[in-house]
Amino acid sequence: MSDTRGELAIRSRHGLLRDIIPIYSIRQLILNLAALCLILSLSVWALPKNPVLLMAIMLGWVFQFASRPTVMAVSDGQAMWLEGVLAAQGFYEKSDVDGSWRLADINWWSHFPHQFIRFDRGEQVIVIAPRDVMESIRSSIELIEEHTELTFSAEDLPFVFESPEPESDLPWHMHVPGALLGTICVGAFLGCLFSGQMERMSEWGVSAAALSAGRIDTVILHMFAHGSVMHLVMNMTALAAIGPALTSRLGTLPLNWLRFWAVFVLSAFAGAALFLTLHPTGTVPMVGASGGLYGLIGLLIRLPAIGEPMLEVTSRNIRRAAWDLAKQNAFLFALLALMTWSSGSAGGLAWEAHLGGFLFGLLIGPKLLPQSPSPKMPAAAVASITASAD
Numbered sequence: 001m002s003d004t005r006g007e008l009a010i011r012s013r014h015g016l017l018r019d020i021i022p023i024y025s026i027r028q029l030i031l032n033l034a035a036l037c038l039i040l041s042l043s044v045w046a047l048p049k050n051p052v053l054l055m056a057i058m059l060g061w062v063f064q065f066a067s068r069p070t071v072m073a074v075s076d077g078q079a080m081w082l083e084g085v086l087a088a089q090g091f092y093e094k095s096d097v098d099g100s101w102r103l104a105d106i107n108w109w110s111h112f113p114h115q116f117i118r119f120d121r122g123e124q125v126i127v128i129a130p131r132d133v134m135e136s137i138r139s140s141i142e143l144i145e146e147h148t149e150l151t152f153s154a155e156d157l158p159f160v161f162e163s164p165e166p167e168s169d170l171p172w173h174m175h176v177p178g179a180l181l182g183t184i185c186v187g188a189f190l191g192c193l194f195s196g197q198m199e200r201m202s203e204w205g206v207s208a209a210a211l212s213a214g215r216i217d218t219v220i221l222h223m224f225a226h227g228s229v230m231h232l233v234m235n236m237t238a239l240a241a242i243g244p245a246l247t248s249r250l251g252t253l254p255l256n257w258l259r260f261w262a263v264f265v266l267s268a269f270a271g272a273a274l275f276l277t278l279h280p281t282g283t284v285p286m287v288g289a290s291g292g293l294y295g296l297i298g299l300l301i302r303l304p305a306i307g308e309p310m311l312e313v314t315s316r317n318i319r320r321a322a323w324d325l326a327k328q329n330a331f332l333f334a335l336l337a338l339m340t341w342s343s344g345s346a347g348g349l350a351w352e353a354h355l356g357g358f359l360f361g362l363l364i365g366p367k368l369l370p371q372s373p374s375p376k377m378p379a380a381a382v383a384s385i386t387a388s389a390d
Helices: 026-042 051-066 076-089 131-147 176-194 199-203 208-212 218-224 229-247 255-278 290-300 316-343 351-368 379-388
Strands: 069-074 092-094 101-103 118-121 125-130
Touching: 026 051, 051 131, 069 076, 069 131, 076 092, 076 118, 076 125, 076 131, 125 131, 176 199, 176 218, 176 229, 176 255, 208 218, 218 255, 229 255, 229 290, 255 290, 255 351, 290 316, 290 351, 316 351
Parallel strands: none
Antiparallel strands: 069 125, 092 101, 118 125
């Protein structure tokens, strides 16, 4: 399969300003209006006071925005391979009318008219597809060009392949550093919860006001405190996914444990430092392990395969991972801001801690690695981990 020159670039078909309202057909407009009327009736015309309904509206927008029409230029060989995959997997059927590929055996209300795959041939072949599908198409092309052969790994999802370099099961001691860290966070939360002193957990938060009052201990305590059950569950889920994979790449026991904890703590410090720098007179405390977790992610995505140099910060994989994390944080920030505004309370997403921790892990974390790093995590697994971290 011949390659296109340069990187495969996905672009909006209609332009970003048009995509802000991701409605592209009368059917989609009618269904959106019906859903909005239902939400308004359930809220008894008190939408600003109900964060759950606000979240429902925002999630509906995100799901439709994720499937906005996009285009990507590919070579004729890549287009032929993609059409062969579509035909072989059987999830899509090709129309005899316009040559578009649409999902087969699916209810009419499960997709909209703009959700199709089409190959427009000219000097280059232009693929037209929803954004989420286009991401899978691009990943598939890059995988086949890197490994020359792929095996289907799912019977219920298109463009899903077995990893060409599957990882063996990790030994138990690779799970220990993350498990100990998680135990501390969960234990601290449950201790405050069952003692009826949850307000004490907010006192663990770091802020300019707390440091001015002499609470230097908050610089350490904040990384083990969490503001809610959801906050704790999200961070612990990310830790469970990141911990063993990263520990296995940090050398031999016990140095890999020490490196893991060092990266986490120092990344949390970096996140707190950026938070305090941007809020030099702030009074709202910042809590959570997210700064440290983002540092672990930043380091994980730079780890190379055996015999390969460490990934450059400007490499394609790093840029995409950073962009995915930025989009996740933007969505979480907007969602939490709406919920905070609707409830009249203080708080939100400490994106500053996420950014500070990620940059430390990405740029400084490799300095803590052993001279001969272990194999890298497969690209699909890294993408799964970054979507789950908050």
